[in-house]
Amino acid sequence: MALQGAAVAEELVFYVNGRKIIEKNADPEQMLLSYLRKRLCLTGTKYGCGGGGCGACTVMISTYEPASKKIRHYSANACLLPICSLYGAAVTTVEGVGSTKTRIHPVQERLAKCHGSQCGFCTPGMVMSIYTLLRNHPEPTSEQMIAALAGNLCRCTGYRPILDACKTFCKESICCQRKANGKCCLDRKDDLFDNEEKVSTSLFSTDEFQPLDPTQELIFPPELMRMAENQPKRTLVFHGDRVTWISPVSLDELLDLKAAHPKAPLVVGNTSVGPDMKFRGVFHPVLIAPARIPDLNVLKYTNDGLTLGAACSLSLVKDILTNAIAEFPEEKTRVFCAVLQQLRTLGGEQIRNVASFGGNIISRKSTSDLNPVLAASNCMLNLASRGQKRQIPMSDIFADGVGNNTITPEEVLVSIHIPYSRKGEYVAAFRQAPRRENALPITNAGMRVLFEEGTDIIKDLSIFYGGAVLTTVCAKQTCETLTGRHWNEQMLDEACRLVLKEIALPGSADGENVDYKKTLMVSFFYRFFLEVSQSLKTMDPCHFPGIPMEYGSVLQDFKTRMPQSIQIYQDVGLSQSPQDPVGRPIMHQSGIKHATGEAVYIDDLPSVDGELFLAAVTSSRAHAKIVSIDTSEALKGAGVFDVITVRDVPAANEFYFFDDPEIIFARNEVICVGQIVCAVVADSNVHAKQAAAKVKIEYEMLEPVILTIEEAIKHNSFFEPKRKLEQGNVDEAFETVDNIIEGEICIGGQKHFYMETQSMLAVPKGEDEEMDLYVSTQHPAIIQEMVAASLGVPANRIMCHVKRVGGAFGGKILRTGLLASVAAVAANKTSRAVRLILSREDDMVITGGRHPFIAKYKVGFMNDGRITAVDAKYYVNGGCTPDESVLVAEVSLLKMDNAYKIPNLRCWAYVCKTNLPSNTAFRGFGFPQSGLVTETWITDVADKTGLSPEKIREINMYKKNEQTHFKQKLDPQNLIRCWNECMEKSAYYSRRTAINEFNKQNYWKKRGIAIVPMKFPFGVSTPYLSQAAALVHIYTDGSVLLTHGGIEMGQGIHTKMIQVASRELNIPMSCIHFCETSTTTVPNACASIASAGTDVNGMAVKDACQTLLERLQPIIKKNPTGTWNDWIKEAFKQSVSLSATGYFRGYNEYMDWEKGEGHPFTYFIFGAACSEVEINCLTGDHKNLRTDIIMDIGCSINPAVDIGQIEGAFIQGIGLYTMEELKYSSEGVLYTRGPDQYKIPAVCDIPEQFSVSLLSSSQNPYAIYASKGIGEAGFFLGCSVFFALRDAVTSVRNERGLNKTFALNSPLTAEQIRANCADAFTDIVREDLLISTTQMLQERKVRMKCKGMLDNLLPHITLNNFI
């Protein structure tokens, strides 16, 4: 059937939140997310990545199946869901779940009240995942709950409070009940109440929660049920501008369509076709949607197995296999178990709910987790084309690689047959990914062996790998060679060698390490060997010895469990008025709005009349001259309004904050990939992007291209000034020490990955050159300054407004200023409102991140562990412009001592100028890097002296009132208290003993533990950078409007400021409202950075409130029994001003870099963390078992907010130190551009036991209400996980007699862990590499006839690389 013959275009009918939607012009290219947000103005569903990787856009889809009369509810990512696939479905978004205008749903209420939202950008997605689970399981298990959240990312909270909210719905207790009295081991309330201070362990009260009442939910629309039951199914056709969607109802019809349109893809879940069309420029004019065809949805048990329709969702397959495993004998279900094993961690639930079984197979992606195991298990594919049906073994489709045409374009996969396993047959599947869940695998495998009956003689063997080459690959020759062999170690040895020989891995194209993949391939086979050996023993213990006891644990994969957690803080005193909110765990002021989706972010602002959308055109070269820019094709694009270039900038295009400029548009030359060259403005996001892709830029490459620190050193490419600090006499001290070590560590960069990408809306006001700018920024004043300078207007014409920011972490300051200037220049030129919302991909490519470091150190120490001399050099990759890199380098020097007194210390910092996007501020500002270096040399000293790292830490820790290396006074009393409490609360020594015991009993799994102290100096080193102002109005009805210069980006600053105002004015928080931060209300506000927001703005708010109260005093005195409203009315009558500004001058901080001394910090935050991990030595995978944190934050203004900051920062720190890895091509192009490639911590990464205690009785005379700024400090403590991993690796190396000294870089990924746990498998890979390199060189030698040179080279390579 040709397209022309298909039915006429349909109206698309579906429901959204109980409302019927009839879409007459459904566009097959339109995804539900943009439809909800732009067409229906339902902006609660958020854009985070557009590719299914973050869960911010989660919605619930409900469908009705008339045959079974069942309604199915499932979560899905709206960003990948074509609206055309929704015919007859009901969509529920966060707005449909509950709202402040109607009724808040218990999920929304509990998430907010359990403090599960910070910036709130991920919260609607979280709500929808939990809500959907509860619709299907009103009393879920904690396992179901954890699985439901695997596909949702949060960059702020560290997940603990979200899971706390989830637990309140789970039926079982999550307490470990390990204590003798049946109590949870984390419940230390009893021990704590012995203390004099009253401490609390609850941040919320469950008594407040409304019960979950499933009868209150939106019902499935009866009209859709009637439609499904009464209307015969018919072909649906939707025509868009460029694409046609055809959804047939019978197999014959489908086969006709396929014959007519062989190139048209079948779209079921759109999780493969969608990303290809969105991100890789693939275009399909016709899309065929076969999901409604019964043949493609079959479920049939036959004598020899199970047949499943190709359109079955992966979730359905998972459920079916789970049921089958419960029903059939174990012997028959080994294939099912192996497939299920992969399905558990494949994608997130939102992906599995829509992605089809057939789609996963037919995409033939190398990363398919199912194909290796299905192929190894002899699954069969049932194919059909017009007039023909056939069955082929699954393995055939991979026989000759990807381009293989075993399946013709006209053919359709109807169903998949999964066989039962047989007696003597064993099947297994393995995978290793950069993150345990919701991450595509690096390498995976499916393996099957069948033995001659009653023996260990191999009758049939199949081994398939994924991730190795472009598609799934079979180790066919290996399997053939090994057939007939006994299942023993000789076979194992040969298998590994054969596999490596047979599966040739191409050189690394996208920065992946080939060695690691090879190691995984053989390690997986070894794991299979162990599993099968153990099974043989179970079958016949007399003949088969099984495996040694200490090998057993490696057969268990790490599982994600609902973590147990506790938070301990000091309660407010009994004398405190119940109305006074200071010191109490008050919910985030916007918490409920976050959870209902009513909190407004930039892209949620309604569109302005005539608004244009801007798409940036960025450089694809790292360093080049711009020869020409051809915009002619772009200007012809649909909906295009204009192209904006540097010529359109009325005034400043370059900003000189340091010697080199920050640049809005590249003028003649580009200096990094991702630099903005020009921009297209069009009537929609889609049109702007399409046109941007048509701008042609011709380049002429310039030399040098400097990407790395090493290259910058080679070319002497640095930003000035270079910095140095020195105390004592370092050179002399090195003369007198017992030992000297020298080392080097590389620390990779980190992307901010705020969930709300860079966003801004510039609205020209039409007169006096005024412009409103709505920007997601931490620093409205700099945006105002930069935009005014670029437009050449005074700052008083630019009004910058910030309601809230969906995460920033330092990344929304200068970079945002440049982007806002781009939008403002476009708005100025076109006289239209211009909206610029970066896609995740553009955001990652255009903006920089945390600075990569290379540190070289020389440490002199005595045999007893005293470190007396340190000389350290830090090389910082600043990127292509200065930004704040020199300041970052300075802070890294000022904080490098961490908790230690080193009498003779010299440190240097050099900022390298490279051709990467400019790196910028990021939580911790240089300390996370220099602190890691310090803890690394501490650990090196421990290795060398034979003392434990904690002993070295104790020996060298600041102990009494002392001076830092820049001569600032320091009282370390609370540092020592934190350390001691952490030691005690974590039961460090007894756990160390238990870990040693565990490690003795387990060969392939090891545990490690580390405890790390922290001194985090608070301050910005420059007095005027900590000034702050506030403005408080009291209206005649008694309500108060509060504003100040701080930005709400998740850290709860507005909540705390309302707490401050409430205490000062002695009125309930409910009387006080915060509207927005704006340059019109508070001018010249400093950036919300460096943990200082609450400190400085709190002082200003307090000042304003005190001024007002002073004015009211005479009236209050006269009428002491009056109410607040009485006083305010009276004040108005007496013409008392009810508006006041408040001001804080800032801290007296300074630093003299010439002298190397000063007082750059006002006070110190102290802390300590102890973390325990377990590693799998065969894969490098690890699990975070437990973390205990003690933090001295003075008197917390809001313990819920502060603990949230500590936990969120800690988990972000785990990200930096153990998983977030940026990969660039050798031309400076970033590969890791979204959540698919760049892995931030997810639910599976939080410690199974997680405790945070705030140090009691700590006062701070320098900040408001004796509190301390806490936004950044927790980040560094994430390195306790790094050192726990190092500890585990050390025990592996000690046991294997490997070299005691070894270097680990950050992030300490699975790849590095595996490489450092050297064993026979890493050896065999090295040998293989040696052989192939040698062979390659030999061949080249012959070819090139270049004998002399290569003769020299060969031994060199052998020596350097392999011995």
Ligand SMILES: Cc1cc2nc3c(=O)[nH]c(=O)nc-3n(C[C@H](O)[C@H](O)[C@H](O)COP(=O)(O)OP(=O)(O)OC[C@H]3O[C@@H](n4cnc5c(N)ncnc54)[C@H](O)[C@@H]3O)c2cc1C
């Ligand atoms: C965020 C994310 C995470 C993921 N994580 C993983 C992971 O961890 N492991 C993993 O293995 N996969 C993963 N995937 C891939 C996912 O499993 C596949 O994309 C999915 O199974 C494809 O099914 P679909 O229905 O969405 O395919 P579609 O995109 O709808 O179609 C895919 C292709 O298959 C073809 N096709 C589909 N059905 C048929 C049929 N019946 N006959 C012939 N051709 C057909 C289509 O023509 C098309 O070319 C992930 C995907 C995303 C987006």
Ligand code: FES
């Ligand atoms: S926006 Fe849809 S998953 Fe990220």
Ligand code: FES
């Ligand atoms: S609260 Fe989750 S991303 Fe900010």
